[in-house]
Amino acid sequence: MGPLAGVRILDLTTVLMGPYATQILGDFGADVIKVESPDGDVVRQIGPARHPDMGPLFMNVNRSKRDIALDLKRPEARPAILKLVEQADVLVTNIRPRAMARLGLSYEELAELNPRLIYAALVGYDQTGPYADRPAYDDLIQGGSCIAHGFVRAGGQPSYVPAAVADRIVGMAGVNAILAAVIERMRSGQGQKIEIPMFETMVSMIMGDHMGGLTFDPPLDQGGYARHLSPDRRPYQTQDGYVCALIYTDGHWQRFFDAIGRGEMFTTDDRFSSFTNRMANIDFVYSELGKIIRTKTTAEWLDIFERADVPAMPMHSYESVMQDPHLVATGFFDTIEHPSEGTLRQMAVPVSFSRTPVKPSRPAPRLGEHGAEILAEAGFSDDDIAQMQQNGALCAMKKD
Incomplete structure (x- = not known):
């Protein structure tokens, strides 16, 4: 009712x-x-x-x-x-x-x-x-x-x-x-x-996300949330398709690097080592991640992300979403x-x-x-x- x-x-x-x-x-x-x-x-x-x-x-x-x-x-x-x-x-x-x-x-x-x-x-x-x-x-x-x-x-x-x-x-x-x-x-x-x-x-x-430095008077920048505006913020191309992943927190990144056998990157490369540094270098971070994702298939990455507890989803089409196992x-x-x-x-x-x-x-x-x-x-x-x-x-x- x-x-x-x-x-x-x-x-x-x-x-x-x-x-x-x-x-x-x-x-x-x-x-x-x-x-x-x-x-x-x-x-x-x-x-x-x-x-x-x-x-x-x-x-x-x-x-x-x-x-x-x-x-x-x-x-x-x-x-x-x-x-x-x-x-x-x-x-x-x-x-x-x-x-x-x-x-x-x-x-x-x-x-x-x-x-x-x-x-x-x-x-x-x-x-x-x-x-x-x-x-x-x-x-x-x-x-x-x-x-x-x-x-x-x-x-x-x-x-x-x-x-x-x-x-x-x-x-x-x-x-x-x-x-x-x-x-x-x-x-x-x-x-x-x-x-x-x-x-x-x-x-x-929209401006709730993108007011940025325009929030202040005088402005501190031209507005815009850098992560949302990074040109490589998009589904990542794999060997056979695309996958959507958001490696966001310090824990995500450490587990991700451990899962691919490159755990030292989190501590040795300052561009990845903290949330603040990643935001300051977001274009580089997303570009490098895109290169890594191209090395495996979509199914392989979804399995890796699930085992590492990193948020990920397949990139659905209008047809494939109707067969998503969760929605089914x-x-x-x-x-x-x-x-x-x-x-x-x-x-x-x-x-x-x-x-x-x-x-x-x-x-x-x-x-x-x-x-x-x-x-x-x-x-x-x-x-x-x-x-x-x-x-x-x-x-x-x-x-x-």
Whole structure:
């Protein structure tokens, strides 16, 4: 049932950041009602699919939700959305604030209807600054928050991390903020508006590592954590592939050198002999380690690292990670039967609770799949629902 059982979330989000946040809340037991436009969330169309509008990216950020498709631009849909707001604990949106205001769904309007409502706005930028009205996407925020610059400082070309890390990190930050507001409401009985900006959230995370000497006034250097920026901080090439290892503490390094029969290096080469010296010579340290790793196979190194108690992992591909022995043993990747999409692989909820266990409550929904059910629960009659379908305010799920 999950620790959030009994909490109702009204999900007015699209693409990735917002849907990922609300999926986490749904996995934790909340009743999440996803409100889509008649055209549906655009990510429904991304990736290979068995049926139109049910792509894998959508299905992997929209499980544990029910779905209603409302045309919020039609006045006939307003009674429905207001009734859902009235009965919600939390409304989550990543629609730009001006657009929400045009729809008559600003916090100020909805708080009059439901003073206990927690209104969580996932926005691109702090709304008090000059960027407030700009659109924000993961690529832009990766560049603006210095992620791309980090690749330059590490000796490469400006690059984006090949995953929507800003969307997902800010989505998790949104979950944190929402749950904090839920806890505060238990004391005050009042809702509130919270804003979670992508830009500031990601700058806070990245610069937490890389402020360096810029922390001081005047600056002591140009910023940047040397170990993270070393050009040889990457998976190490072996004779037959790659291995990921972090030889970090004095104990790691001593055991590593002992394991390869070169134990004297830890005491005779000052560049390896202490944490401070290794940080001061990090490029040399990682470069030399790379030369050593090339002398054996991946399997040999993984065995050596395990026996020496040095942290190491194989470098997985998207396919091989599904066969990782640890993930197989814990059942992280499971198969489910989707009502329309057939057999699917699904990832487990990575968090565990001892008393209120969590698991996905339902697979990702078809567009408008639960519209009539949701409105009936909200108090609308069959005639009301039929009328909304007839005038286009409510869109029913398409038949195959």
